[in-house]
Amino acid sequence: MFTRRSFIRVGSAAVGSLALRPFGLLPALAQSPGNYKALVCVFLFGGNDSNNTVIPQDSSFAQYTSIRGSLALSSSQLTASYPSIQGPPVAFHGKLPNIGSMYGSKELAVVANVGPLIQPLTQTQYQNPQDAADLPLNLFSHPDQQIAWQTSIAQGHSPTGWAGRVADYLAQAGVNSTNFPPFFSVAGNVLEGAGVSTQPVALGPGQSLQLAGFNSSASSQARLNALTSLVADGSSISLVQAADATLANSMSDANALSAALAKSTPLKTQFPATSLGAQLQQVAQIIQVQQYLGMTRQIFFCSLGGFDTHAGELETHNVLYPQLDGALSAFYAATQELGVTENVTTFTESDFSRTFQPTTTDGTDHAWGSHHLVFGGAVQGGQIFGSFPQFVLGGPNDTDVRGRWIPTISIDQYGATLCNWFGIPASALAAVFPNLANFSSSNIGFLG
Amino acid sequence: MKLLLSLAITALLAAAPGFGQSVSAREAARFLDQASWGPTPGSIEQVQEMGINGWLASQFALNTSDLPDQPIDNAKGNFNENLAPVQAAFFVNTVTGGDQLRQRVAFALSQIWVVSATTGLPIAYAYPPYWRIFRDNAFGNYKDLIKAVTLSPAMGSYLNMVNNFKANPAKGTSANENYGRELMQLFTLGLTQLNLNGTPVLDSNNNPVATYDQTVVVNMAKVVTGWTYPTAPGATAKVSNPPYYFGQMIPVESEHDTTAKTIFNNITLPAGQTAEQDLDSLLDALMAQPTMAPFVCQQLIQHLVTSNPSPDYVQRISQVFDNDGTGVQGNLQAVITAILTDPEARAGDAAPASVTANFGHLREPILFMSDLLRGLNATVGASNGINAATTNMSQELFYAPSVFSYFSPQYRTEQGLLGPEFQIYTTQTAVNRADTVNQLLYGTIPGVKIDLQPFLSYAGDDSTLLDYIARIFLRSGMSSQLQTSATAAIDAQSTPMAKVQAALYAVLTSAEYQVIQ
Numbered sequence: 001m002f003t004r005r006s007f008i009r010v011g012s013a014a015v016g017s018l019a020l021r022p023f024g025l026l027p028a029l030a031q032s033p034g035n036y037k038a039l040v041c042v043f044l045f046g047g048n049d050s051n052n053t054v055i056p057q058d059s060s061f062a063q064y065t066s067i068r069g070s071l072a073l074s075s076s077q078l079t080a081s082y083p084s085i086q087g088p089p090v091a092f093h094g095k096l097p098n099i100g101s102m103y104g105s106k107e108l109a110v111v112a113n114v115g116p117l118i119q120p121l122t123q124t125q126y127q128n129p130q131d132a133a134d135l136p137l138n139l140f141s142h143p144d145q146q147i148a149w150q151t152s153i154a155q156g157h158s159p160t161g162w163a164g165r166v167a168d169y170l171a172q173a174g175v176n177s178t179n180f181p182p183f184f185s186v187a188g189n190v191l192e193g194a195g196v197s198t199q200p201v202a203l204g205p206g207q208s209l210q211l212a213g214f215n216s217s218a219s220s221q222a223r224l225n226a227l228t229s230l231v232a233d234g235s236s237i238s239l240v241q242a243a244d245a246t247l248a249n250s251m252s253d254a255n256a257l258s259a260a261l262a263k264s265t266p267l268k269t270q271f272p273a274t275s276l277g278a279q280l281q282q283v284a285q286i287i288q289v290q291q292y293l294g295m296t297r298q299i300f301f302c303s304l305g306g307f308d309t310h311a312g313e314l315e316t317h318n319v320l321y322p323q324l325d326g327a328l329s330a331f332y333a334a335t336q337e338l339g340v341t342e343n344v345t346t347f348t349e350s351d352f353s354r355t356f357q358p359t360t361t362d363g364t365d366h367a368w369g370s371h372h373l374v375f376g377g378a379v380q381g382g383q384i385f386g387s388f389p390q391f392v393l394g395g396p397n398d399t400d401v402r403g404r405w406i407p408t409i410s411i412d413q414y415g416a417t418l419c420n421w422f423g424i425p426a427s428a429l430a431a432v433f434p435n436l437a438n439f440s441s442s443n444i445g446f447l448g
Numbered sequence: 449m450k451l452l453l454s455l456a457i458t459a460l461l462a463a464a465p466g467f468g469q470s471v472s473a474r475e476a477a478r479f480l481d482q483a484s485w486g487p488t489p490g491s492i493e494q495v496q497e498m499g500i501n502g503w504l505a506s507q508f509a510l511n512t513s514d515l516p517d518q519p520i521d522n523a524k525g526n527f528n529e530n531l532a533p534v535q536a537a538f539f540v541n542t543v544t545g546g547d548q549l550r551q552r553v554a555f556a557l558s559q560i561w562v563v564s565a566t567t568g569l570p571i572a573y574a575y576p577p578y579w580r581i582f583r584d585n586a587f588g589n590y591k592d593l594i595k596a597v598t599l600s601p602a603m604g605s606y607l608n609m610v611n612n613f614k615a616n617p618a619k620g621t622s623a624n625e626n627y628g629r630e631l632m633q634l635f636t637l638g639l640t641q642l643n644l645n646g647t648p649v650l651d652s653n654n655n656p657v658a659t660y661d662q663t664v665v666v667n668m669a670k671v672v673t674g675w676t677y678p679t680a681p682g683a684t685a686k687v688s689n690p691p692y693y694f695g696q697m698i699p700v701e702s703e704h705d706t707t708a709k710t711i712f713n714n715i716t717l718p719a720g721q722t723a724e725q726d727l728d729s730l731l732d733a734l735m736a737q738p739t740m741a742p743f744v745c746q747q748l749i750q751h752l753v754t755s756n757p758s759p760d761y762v763q764r765i766s767q768v769f770d771n772d773g774t775g776v777q778g779n780l781q782a783v784i785t786a787i788l789t790d791p792e793a794r795a796g797d798a799a800p801a802s803v804t805a806n807f808g809h810l811r812e813p814i815l816f817m818s819d820l821l822r823g824l825n826a827t828v829g830a831s832n833g834i835n836a837a838t839t840n841m842s843q844e845l846f847y848a849p850s851v852f853s854y855f856s857p858q859y860r861t862e863q864g865l866l867g868p869e870f871q872i873y874t875t876q877t878a879v880n881r882a883d884t885v886n887q888l889l890y891g892t893i894p895g896v897k898i899d900l901q902p903f904l905s906y907a908g909d910d911s912t913l914l915d916y917i918a919r920i921f922l923r924s925g926m927s928s929q930l931q932t933s934a935t936a937a938i939d940a941q942s943t944p945m946a947k948v949q950a951a952l953y954a955v956l957t958s959a960e961y962q963v964i965q
Contacts, residue, residue: 143858211879246878
């Protein structure tokens with residue numbers, strides 16, 4: 001039968017340096033239930049204005065207040081100011097109270113001014129590039145910058161995502177004891193999880209991959225067999241093959257998933273009744289039964305959209321941030337309930353941050369470097385990694401005069417830090433993050 | 449009037465080149481998969497009788513389907529956000545409306561020019577007027593469409609051209625870049641300059657040439673300053689009108705940026721122009737960009753015919769976009785005719801074996817549901833659960849996740865082919881599609897009643913039954929694999945109804961049905 005198992009596409013040149021390794025040569029990834037690790041990505045679609053997510057409470061706050069004008073949050077619209085082990089004290093948007101407390105209790109870190117880069121880039125190099133190809137492809141464009149975040153190849157045109165390449169590595173190294181996909185999306189198809197030899201599984205929160213309408217009767221089984229044999233049969237039409245492959249994957253993953261989830265017990269943690277709440281609840285339930293799925297390493301993908309705040313940004317944040325805060329804090333509580341806080345690291349991604357200068361419509365436009373949140377028991381919390389840009393329009397961190405910050409940490413460095421904790425050996429990182437070697441450090445330090 | 453119209457159509461039909469030529473059932477069904485919400489026994493016969501050109505001519509004359517206007521406020525006095533009646537009516541139109549081609553083209557255009565209730569514009573009454581722009585311009589001129597959408601309060605609200613005022617130095621604000629950027633990126637030009645055949649223009653280092661840079665975006669933001677909502681009946685016009693979604697936005701000259709603005713291709717709009725003069729200059733400038741034709745035409749081809757058109761196909765259609773033969777640019781009726789009658793679209797008409805390997809596109813959920821219901825002779829009530837079914841397959845009408853629509857024209861399958869609709873075809877939604885077929889055949893969808901009687905009359909013989917199903921759902925061509933699988937499923941059933949259901953389940957869940965070839 002044509003299943004995901006037999007369909008693993010290995011051995012092609014595209015696998016690159018991800019050479020097949022004999023099983024068991026990876027002490028860092030030796031399998032034991034306590035050694036489980038999960039990365040959980042929360043993608044904020046639309047480009048979150050992280051300038052209003054986390055705000056330094058040092059002398060730059062005066063510049064923040066002055067430049068941001070109608071979008072400037074006053075102290076009463078912010079959380080308490082939290083001291084930082086490293087970096088300035090910070091306050092969070094007032095609708096992110098739980099994020100703030102997690103920072104205060106050192107379970108959450110902020111990584112400042114991260115974005116797509118091919119190599120370290122000065123303002124002079126940005127404004128007068130020797131070769132336009134030295135700059136990320138199609139800066140400030142939503143789909144292109146989403147792709148840059150998801151592939152970590154800022155030059156564009158990558159058919160695979162960085163987490164998909166991690167999944168390829170896991171599959172080829174035999175890290176998990178089954179061929180169940182290491183990349184698990186509860187937010188649909190995403191390039192981030194597309195690998196060469198592995199493809200993601202996508203499950204709708206609270207849904208199932210089991211086909212409806214079949215029972216054990218002979219007539220029913222005959223219908224099911226017809227479908228099963230057909231998806232395996234091959235077609236001369238390419239897109240028919242592609243559609244067949246997806247349904248074959250569904251059918252191949254369905255039983256393992258249902259069997260594992262049947263062993264789950266209801267979580268005591270209450271998740272908010274929001275889209276992101278439902279997604280993270282589903283993730284927590286999968287993590288609860290990871291041993292029944294045979295997973296030692298898993299990467300999850302969730303998303304929340306609506307961050308394209310060109311107008312009415314304060315109102316939109318007041319709707320979205322409570323959803324984000326409620327879902328993330330519930331998820332952290334669920335990892336506490338499951339006793340896996342040390343095993344699960346959650347991190348944010350987003351298209352880009354937004355102009356520091358407001359628009360005439362009380363919003364902000366597309367920018368570049370953004371501040372991101374990372375939390376979990378393994379995170380070196382209560383710290384700022386990297387540095388905030390100087391809040392000066394046309395200043396040293398600006399691409400132009402509206403406060404579009406040139407990143408000082410690349411996605412490669414952000415991702416490689418996550419992967420180092422995840423147990424991906426340095427020798428495999430070059431294939432996951434091809435631009436990583438262009439940067440001086442491959443570990444930003446937020447995971448020790 | 450009606451009589452005159454039908455006389456005119458008859459005259460057109462008689463003059464059409466295809467009139468009187470014999471059209472096979474396969475040719476008719478293939479064409480209807482591309483030009484309608486799906487073939488039915490009746491529409492197959494209609495195309496066979498009229499010929500493709502005759503059918504096109506009759507469709508160009510029809511404009512019969514509307515969506516019902518909705519109350520502005522709900523019972524509580526808040527903005528009414530209930531789009532369910534509009535969604536339900538949309539599917540009544542797709543299943544039973546006579547103006548099939550107009551609806552299909554309008555839907556394709558609405559997926560380029562996206563306004564969504566997901567975030568940004570949840571106001572129900574804004575949608576029927578917005579939809580009518582695509583319906584009424586589906587066979588009109590692209591330039592008129594650009595202007596109509598640009599000035600529509602729905603788009604104005606969604607991408608913030610409304611109340612986008614010129615920079616205010618005292619407040620330290622700049623004009624909003626949203627509409628200026630996406631008008632270029634999504635609606636007219638794209639990020640990369642294209643040759644007439646849709647391939648990227650390359651510079652001397654073989655790098656694609658960008659259509660514009662960030663400086664242009666900043667200036668485009670200024671071009672589209674100084675517009676506000678239409679003044680509601682009985683209200684007094686203000687500089688910044690409150691939301692009102694009937695009619696067109698109106699200029700507010702005091703808030704229009706009158707400086708000179710250099711935009712794409714180094715075109716400069718002179719200082720001192722009014723808001724509308726700047727907009728008209730912008731429209732002229734957009735239409736003058738050779739990249740527009742391939743950018744727009746490739747997407748229309750993808751929506752109607754095939755995800756991976758050859759460069760030659762794109763070029764032929766782009767040429768028609770640039771000149772319809774009478775010197776008119778942007779004539780959508782000519783473009784649609786060219787897309788649907790192109791040799792590449794028609795190449796598979798002879799037999800299934802004549803379809804090339806990379807041809808076709810995956811039926812998106814809204815098209816999938818409409819085709820299923822048409823083919824199964826469904827009666828659809830004014831209130832129905834069809835929208836819930838497409839939502840479950842990741843395509844809720846009027847609720848695209850963002851202005852980037854439900855799927856990207858650039859999305860590629862694992863195998864590296866363009867397959868836009870595959871972006872929402874996941875391990876989950878693939879199952880949900882099969883489950884929808886199951887629900888339709890073995891259960892119920894609220895407000896929907898299918899009629900299997902025509903199929904039942906063929907239930908006595910497997911191959912006759914499958915031939916009949918193939919005529920409606922598979923363009924009279926079923927692979928031997930599907931034939932074998934479906935026959936095995938049928939033979940395990942005992943009653944005629946069970947045989948029909950099993951045969952239909954096998955066919956309608958198959959990828960060769962899901963992919964329009």
